[in-house]
Structure formats: structure tokens, C-alpha cells
Amino acid sequence: MASIIRVKRSTGVAAPSTLNFGEVGLTIGVGTHGNSGGRLFAGDNASNPQVIGGRYFTDLLSIAPGLVAGQSNPTTAANGFVPIVDANEKVDRWNVDNLRLDGNTFSSTNTDGDINIDPNGTGEIVIPDDTFLTFGTSKDAKFEYDENGTDQLNYTGADFRINVATQSNSKDTGALIVEGGVGIEKNLNVGGAFDVTGISSFSSQVNITGGLAITGGIEVDNIGISSNIIATRQGGGNTLYIDPYPDGLSNEGLVVVKGDLQVDGTTTTVNSTAVTVNDAIMRVGDTTSTRTVMVTVGSGTSTVVLDSIVGINTGDVVAGTNIGAGTSVHSYVTPAGGVGLGTIFLDANTSGSISTTTQLTITHAYDTNTDRGIAFDYNTSLGTTNKKTGFFGFDDNSIASSTAGALNHGTHANDTRRWTYVPDATISNEVVSGTKGFLDVKGIYYQSGDFSTNGIVYFDNQGLQRSTIDPTNANGTRTSTQVLTAVTEIVLTLSATHTFAAGDQITQQSNSAAYGVVKTSTSSSNSVTLIGVQGTFDTTNDLVKNGTSISINPTANTTTYTNKPTWTDTLDGGTF
Numbered sequence: 001m002a003s004i005i006r007v008k009r010s011t012g013v014a015a016p017s018t019l020n021f022g023e024v025g026l027t028i029g030v031g032t033h034g035n036s037g038g039r040l041f042a043g044d045n046a047s048n049p050q051v052i053g054g055r056y057f058t059d060l061l062s063i064a065p066g067l068v069a070g071q072s073n074p075t076t077a078a079n080g081f082v083p084i085v086d087a088n089e090k091v092d093r094w095n096v097d098n099l100r101l102d103g104n105t106f107s108s109t110n111t112d113g114d115i116n117i118d119p120n121g122t123g124e125i126v127i128p129d130d131t132f133l134t135f136g137t138s139k140d141a142k143f144e145y146d147e148n149g150t151d152q153l154n155y156t157g158a159d160f161r162i163n164v165a166t167q168s169n170s171k172d173t174g175a176l177i178v179e180g181g182v183g184i185e186k187n188l189n190v191g192g193a194f195d196v197t198g199i200s201s202f203s204s205q206v207n208i209t210g211g212l213a214i215t216g217g218i219e220v221d222n223i224g225i226s227s228n229i230i231a232t233r234q235g236g237g238n239t240l241y242i243d244p245y246p247d248g249l250s251n252e253g254l255v256v257v258k259g260d261l262q263v264d265g266t267t268t269t270v271n272s273t274a275v276t277v278n279d280a281i282m283r284v285g286d287t288t289s290t291r292t293v294m295v296t297v298g299s300g301t302s303t304v305v306l307d308s309i310v311g312i313n314t315g316d317v318v319a320g321t322n323i324g325a326g327t328s329v330h331s332y333v334t335p336a337g338g339v340g341l342g343t344i345f346l347d348a349n350t351s352g353s354i355s356t357t358t359q360l361t362i363t364h365a366y367d368t369n370t371d372r373g374i375a376f377d378y379n380t381s382l383g384t385t386n387k388k389t390g391f392f393g394f395d396d397n398s399i400a401s402s403t404a405g406a407l408n409h410g411t412h413a414n415d416t417r418r419w420t421y422v423p424d425a426t427i428s429n430e431v432v433s434g435t436k437g438f439l440d441v442k443g444i445y446y447q448s449g450d451f452s453t454n455g456i457v458y459f460d461n462q463g464l465q466r467s468t469i470d471p472t473n474a475n476g477t478r479t480s481t482q483v484l485t486a487v488t489e490i491v492l493t494l495s496a497t498h499t500f501a502a503g504d505q506i507t508q509q510s511n512s513a514a515y516g517v518v519k520t521s522t523s524s525s526n527s528v529t530l531i532g533v534q535g536t537f538d539t540t541n542d543l544v545k546n547g548t549s550i551s552i553n554p555t556a557n558t559t560t561y562t563n564k565p566t567w568t569d570t571l572d573g574g575t576f
Helices: 055-060
Strands: 006-009 024-027 040-043 049-053 093-096 099-102 103-110 132-135 143-147 152-157 195-197 213-215 218-220 223-226 228-232 287-294 302-304 317-319 329-333 343-345 359-363 372-379 387-395 419-421 424-426 432-433 457-459 465-467 483-500 506-507 515-518 523-532 542-546 554-568
Touching: 387 424, 387 432, 419 432, 457 554, 483 542
Parallel strands: 006 024, 195 213
Antiparallel strands: 024 040, 040 049, 093 099, 099 103, 132 143, 143 152, 218 223, 223 228, 287 359, 302 343, 317 359, 329 343, 372 387, 387 419, 424 432, 457 465, 483 523, 483 554, 506 515, 506 542, 515 523
16 A cells, blocks of 8 residues: 655644644635635744645636636635736736726726826826827817927817806906917907907907907007007008998998097098088187197106197197196197197196196187188189189288277277178188178168167278267268268368368369368368369369369378268259
8 A cells, every 4th residue: 555645734724833844734724815724834943834835825826817807716706816917918907996907998996986197296297299188988079299290289179168267357367378379260259358468460350249348459450449549550541431331431321429529630521411510609719629648748847749739829728637727838849841749848847647648628828810710612613713712700800900999990909800701712821811792681780889760871981881879969970861972082281271161162263173072170271171072183273162262272182082982961963
């Protein structure tokens, strides 16, 4: 019979308490990580049993190479197993904690578990060049850094939406902040305020729903908007159109201006067929005007650049922001050609800065000696050579005389400034010249105090039509018993003194046709004034008074006026 060698053994799961040096022991109970079943022991030199193997360990290595998914330890599943990579260094699935790598899928195994990628220190998560970062099971959206092409991070696929409601109050706040420029291929729709700092250029239509607030100005084609100024861009011409009718530059539509309208320029042209003004009184030649500051004015300075200084003179009072009361124009500099920006110098410094577009009020304190009224153009016949300019209005300097007085109408006297009409006028520097036209009216009223019932009108020695205010006083007063006639007045210088009574009839010897009536009584005078003169008095023949020669001849004949309308109570047909 063969010899049998048996080692120490147990059907349990407890390790032997002691083993001699080199002695072997075996347990065959189901081994687990927590017991000593399925182990092979050998005693050490201190008789301590040491685990050197056993089924517990061989079962851990029982799974075929490359298999993990669906595998189990043949002894007990709770013992787990040791995965063995295959010849391609692979296993079919790998779980680490709550993470699973299975095929091309990296997933979490716990319910609603997150997946975190957290490099240590300054390490980075790197996606290689030209590799897509794709979203959606159907690869609906992708990010790619195109190293070899555009050197750009490109996004393609589904619409991109940021569901963060953070409001933007500046370029550095909001749900999306872009430090560099933004290129947008298609439409941009903004549901709230649109704030832009800097210049914005649009090459096609822009539709905005809601407000648009821009800081720094906006340019559209040849139009720029900055602060509260709408202007043409540099190089875009000097003509700005506002066209309310969307059919080219037609003459249709309506432009409505809410508030006051100020036009700063040299010429305002209205090419309409009808002009309606609700204002009951239209004012021209206003002595108060508004000018715009074009260059920022510093505090404590007296130099101001305005859009125009036409009509401004020294002494004019200037009012506006940071300008003291009573400040006036000390001097000014007119632009080249008289058109464009001009500079005024104040007689007091500003108390603070004045920004551009600020409006200053100019109260003029200088007599320009210019006329006021309405000029109109018309044609008298065919052809442009028959174009005429007419004028009606206020004549500021009607008479050249500088002597003031009620009768001589001197400059700025009671009767100097007149209402006039000139059908063929010449207008130079706002002063009208030309022959006065006719007045066609049904009647003329005199103001209270300048007329009386049954009084009459007459012409004074300056050609002014006046009215009597005391028709009952016959002494030196023209009355309704008189008639209007054309009168020539002369003054005869005499060779000797003589006394004349008003109304004396004066003729001349030698059958002279000369005739006149003494205007004013004189006593021992060497001259006499005649009115109603007919013919010509010579300096040879003696004068005849009321049919009797006075043996005195004229030495000089001076004409005061010829054929002036006047009132007289004497109609004399003369002698024959």
C-alpha cells in the first residue's frame, strides 16, 4: 500500500494556533477577507503560522484576462476578484469609486452623482488641438480649437443659450462679459437697454426692441450721433436730410418737432408751397439770440468758442452756465471768410467749466442801423434777367440828417423810423435802398391826438403828410376851406429893404411871367419868401407888389422846393 503524507488540516476557517518550523497547515472552509478559510500556512522559526497561499487567493485570480463586467469570484462574490488585462492591456470595464469607464463611456455609478475633473495644483484640463468637445448623444453641439486653421475656439451645432439673469450695468457686468471684440454674422436682438461705449459701425439693418443707450457716440453710414448732436461724418458732405417718407428723398411725409426749434446758420430756405404759423406775432431781428459752445471752456478763463458770432458786437451781454451776471463781450475774433466757428472774449472769467453743446444767451447791446422786414423775389417778365427783389418793413435810417426834431425827422427822432415798401430793392448788409413804391389802401387812420374832426391832411416842408388838430383856428392852420395845390417856394434877396404882408401878390416889370404870393409878413427886410411861384424871377427888373412897382429889384433867387403839394386858400389864374 502506498504511503500517504498528510499535512495538518482543518475544515473550518480559523488559522492553526501554532505550527512547527517548516510544518504546513491547511484550512478548507470558505475563505473570506475577514477569516482564514481557504488558506495554506507554514510555520516560521518561531512556530507562528504564516499564510503562504490557498484557494482563497487562487480564486481571486480565476477571471479570464480582459474580463470584468459580469464576472464573479467562484468561491463567494463578496470576495471580489483581481482583474487581469488581456494581451492588448485591456479590461472590458473599470470602476473606481463612483466612476465607471466602460467602452468609450466615462460615467458615475451613484444616483445623480456628479463627475469632477480636478487637476492638482496649477495643472490644467487639456483638450488636444483639432479635437471636438461634443454635447448630446447625437453630437448636437461641439467646441473645437482649430490650431492649424483659424487658431480659434469654434462652437457648432445647437443654439447656445446663457440662462443667467444677471443684469448688465456696464461693460464689466452681466451674464456674459467679453473683454475683446465680438463678431456677429447674423441678426442681434436686444430685449433691454443697449449701452455702447465707443464708436459703433453698422453695415446693414439693425432692429432694436426696447431702449438703446449709447455712451461715446454712434455712426450710421455718413451720420454721427454724439452727446446731443446729430451731424454728418467727416468726409460725408455738409448736407443732412430728415426724410419722413420711406421712398427716397421725396417731398412727402411730416417731420414733427416737439419743443422749441432753433436754427443756427446764415440762410434758412423753405421750399414748400404753403407756410402756416400759429404765432399771432412773428418777430424778426431779435436782439436776443442763442449760441452753442463748441469747445470745452475751462474754469477761470474768458475765451469761448461759439458756433457763430455773426451779429455779435462788443458790449453784448452773455448769460449761461458758470458765467457771472452782467458779463459782456470784451472783444471777438471773426473766422476766415466770416463763416464758421468764432471766438469771443469775456470781460470776466468763468466761475466753472462749460461743456460743449452748452447754450449761451446773447443779449445784443449795439445799434446795427439795419432795416427789419420781409424781402420777396418775383419776375416782371420771361427770363431770369427780369428777376426783382421787393421789400416791405421798417426803415431804420429813413433820413440822412442827424438833427433830431419833430419836423426835420433827424436820425432816430420821432419821425425817423418808418414803414416802407420798395418794389425794386437793393439789399446790402441788411440795409435796403431803392425807390419807394405806391400804397394802395382804402383809408388811413391817424392815432389819437394827431387829428381832429373836420381837420384835413397836408404836407410839411419835408414831404411828411400831417393832419390838422384844430380846424377852428384859422391863424396859421390849414382847414377844410382850403384846397390842395402844387406849390413852388423861393426866396428873393432884395437890393434894398422893404415891408411885405402875407398874401401880397408879387410880379415883375417888363411883362415878366413870374408870379408869387408872400408867405410870411416881413418888416424892412432885405429878403422875401414867395410861395405858389409861377415862372422865373430875374435879377434885372423891379418887383411889383399888388400891381404897384416898389422900385426894388432882386439880386438873387433861391429855390426852396418845386411843385410840392400844399394847402392854400388862394387860387389865382394870373393876369393877361
